[in-house]
Every structure is written in structure tokens, then in C-alpha cells.
Amino acid sequence: MVRSTEISSRKTFGSTFLDKTIERLSSTTDQKRRYEYILWLAKKFPQMPIEHLEKAVKVKGCISEVYILGELVEGKIKWQGYSDALITKGLLALLIQGLNDLTPEEVIAVDPEFIKATGLQGSLTPSRANGFLNILLNMQAQARNLSHK
Numbered sequence: 001m002v003r004s005t006e007i008s009s010r011k012t013f014g015s016t017f018l019d020k021t022i023e024r025l026s027s028t029t030d031q032k033r034r035y036e037y038i039l040w041l042a043k044k045f046p047q048m049p050i051e052h053l054e055k056a057v058k059v060k061g062c063i064s065e066v067y068i069l070g071e072l073v074e075g076k077i078k079w080q081g082y083s084d085a086l087i088t089k090g091l092l093a094l095l096i097q098g099l100n101d102l103t104p105e106e107v108i109a110v111d112p113e114f115i116k117a118t119g120l121q122g123s124l125t126p127s128r129a130n131g132f133l134n135i136l137l138n139m140q141a142q143a144r145n146l147s148h149k
Contacts (some may be wrong), residue, residue, distance in 0.1 A: 014110035042090030
């Protein structure tokens with residue numbers, strides 16, 4: 001049983017979804033289960049329509065094709081994205097769910113250390129792990145741009 005003092009001392013990473021996902025993924029040492037969770041997210045992820053796949057929203061530094069687009073709606077960012085690779089699509093889905101409906105300032109404040117806290121590095125190739133970080137950094141850059149509008 002987890003004591004309330006343990007819960008309050010845990011680090012938070014900027015969104016309830018990210019915190020819950022980290023708790024879920026770090027509760028197992030089985031890399032296969034973590035990988036399966038990412039695949040599950042990918043399979044239920046609604047992708048951005050193809051007509052929105054423009055060079056301006058393409059994520060640089062990813063081996064697979066990744067596009068992410070944030071739109072400011074009533075002070076909160078609504079995200080949509082696309083990836084042509086299943087694992088990357090799952091990582092994109094995790095980030096979109098984790099950063100959706102946050103203010104630009106909240107997105108900017110998300111600590112990239114959450115990626116380590118997920119424990120996914122053992123399941124991902126170095127290039128995919130780097131791509132995961134690049135997607136987050138792209139989302140934070142878009143949030144910065146949206147905060148000035």
C-alpha cells in the first residue's frame with residue numbers, strides 16, 4: 001500500500017495524464033508490457049487528416065514521418081498529429097494525450113525528464129527515444145509561438 005506521504009513526495013511532470021502514465025509504466029519491470037501499452041495507444045490514436053501534413057508542422061529529427069499541430073482554443077492547446085510508424089504513433093499519442101488542453105505555459109513547463117521516468121528507454125531504440133524527445137521539444141516550441149498570439 002502506498003502511503004499518502006509517498007504520493008505527495010512524488011515528482012509531477014506537468015499533466016495528470018503524464019503523471020498517471022508514468023506511474024503505470026514504472027509499476028512494471030517488464031519492458032514488453034510497456035511496449036504493449038505504447039502499441040495500444042497507437043491503435044486507438046485518431047490521426048490528423050492527410051491534408052494537414054505540411055512541412056511547417058513536420059517534426060525534424062525523427063526517422064519516421066511525424067507531424068504535430070497545436071491550435072489555441074480558448075487559451076488551451078488542442079493537438080493533432082500523424083506518424084507513419086506504429087511505435088512512433090504510440091509515443092505521439094502519449095504526448096498528445098498528456099499535453100492536450102494545457103495552456104501554452106503549462107506545455108512549456110513540462111519537464112522532459114518524464115521520458116526517463118516512463119522507463120521506456122529499455123524498449124526503444126536510441127533513434128526512437130531521440131525522436132520522442134524531438135516531438136516533445138517541437139510541441140513546446142509551438143506552445144511558445146502560440147503564447148505570443
